[in-house]
Amino acid sequence: MKTVVLIGYFVLLSLITSSHSSLEYDYYRESCPQAQQIIKYTLRRIYDQNKSVAPAMLRLVFHDCFIKGCDASVLLDPTEVTGSEKTTPPNESLKGFEHIDLIKSELENACPGVVSCADLLVVAARESVVLVGGPFYPLHTGRKDGVHSYPDDSFNLPSPLDTHSISIHRFELRNFTEKETVTLLGAHSTGKIHCKFFEKRLYNFGGTNQPDPSMDPEFVELLRSMCNKSETHSQSPSASPSPSPLTTSKTRKEQAMNMDYEGPGSGFGTLYYRSLLQGRGILFVDQQMTAGENSSNWVRQYASDVSMFHKDFAQVMMKLSNYQVLTGSQGEVRQNCREVKASLW
The missing domain is CATH 1.10.520.10 (Peroxidase; domain 1)
Known part of the structure; x- marks a missing residue:
């Protein structure tokens, strides 16, 4: 070994x-x-x-x-x-x-x-x-x-609201492939994400007054319980390609969801990719990785083979660090x- x-x-x-x-x-x-x-x-x-x-x-x-x-x-x-x-x-x-x-x-x-x-x-x-x-x-x-x-x-940073094509394009401009984009987003396996970055998916997706139809309904209710609508206010999320590490609080400013919401030890990458296949991606930009044929294939492979993800994540982080x-x-x-x-x- x-x-x-x-x-x-x-x-x-x-x-x-x-x-x-x-x-x-x-x-x-x-x-x-x-x-x-x-x-x-x-x-x-x-x-x-x-x-x-x-x-x-x-x-x-x-x-x-x-x-x-x-x-x-x-x-x-x-x-x-x-x-x-x-x-x-x-x-x-x-x-x-x-x-x-x-x-x-x-x-x-x-x-x-x-x-x-x-x-x-x-x-x-x-x-x-x-x-x-x-x-x-x-x-x-x-x-x-x-x-x-x-x-x-x-302002050229990826946004949590990016569609699949926009997200892939942003990374391509920096010589990252579609596969590498899916891999890098696996960094969202850790930390907390503020409710303001995904709350529109829960209540008024695309101006429909309905939640994002790509989300698992039970997961919508879980996120709503973490992000009390009565305490929210209209606010456009700023670009944030990685989850905020702030702690969860009852105040509007601090309301957040753990990216590893099944608890520590769920495995770096394991929960993230499995959640995308279940319609449980917290950020829209993450869930969009299941919208493309190539990217969704990589999501499925990483969900079933965490050792492959770890190997690829190591390589893409080395590439990012040398950019x-x-x-x-x-x-x-x-x-x-x-x-x-x-x-x-």
Whole structure:
């Protein structure tokens, strides 16, 4: 068994060797050999106290990489002269910035000015996947941090209201196949999703004053019980390709549904894909993966073979983590992930 695991590990390494020649395996082996261990164990300490950190890291890495590549631009605060991705409507429910700050401070204490925020974020996301029962995947490092934020481009993020064709197109623009789109959306296996992102499916789908007919009626009632209509108000959901990690509360702002609503241990990916086949996808964009012939085939395969999903998810997360990275002199290494080091803003 150990031999099989080792073989799989080196196969994954071979897949990312040529993905970006400027990234390296164990890039910090001399400058900060303990870097990945610091990220891993600091994150685990946080997770022991706050389970929401794992889905928060997954959302952050997706919202970062999907815009201009994995450059940690989503972590930048606004300045007096420049806006910020994190303050735009599509990113308004992102969480976990304070956890990034804590991990970065640990890295700076050990190796000042060495480890980039971009590397921190992709490694933290990988460790988060492992913490919630997903697969480990190797990562090359050596990313540099960007010196600009791109608030206008945040509106190109996938929306929870995207149809099948729109969703596939958004990912194709970033060189992800239809299969890879279905695989990446499996990240919705963990976390919580705010009612505002799916409430129209429960009461007034497409202006019909009826629930979404693609939903299982019993599941509609379950979601309604979590999202009391009397406390809701009209609000257009912003783009949010990953579930919000906020906790469920009786207040309108905090009403949410667990993505793993059968409880912890239901399996990373198992419940998500099985639910889509049963008309129990919480988000419209998720349920739409059963609307296309090719995508629905992959949903069925992942629902019946979680090991296949884990293998494919590991590979697509490596691809996402290497998307349009900055290396060498293309960027910098921030000492504070919230602000650029150079005076360029």
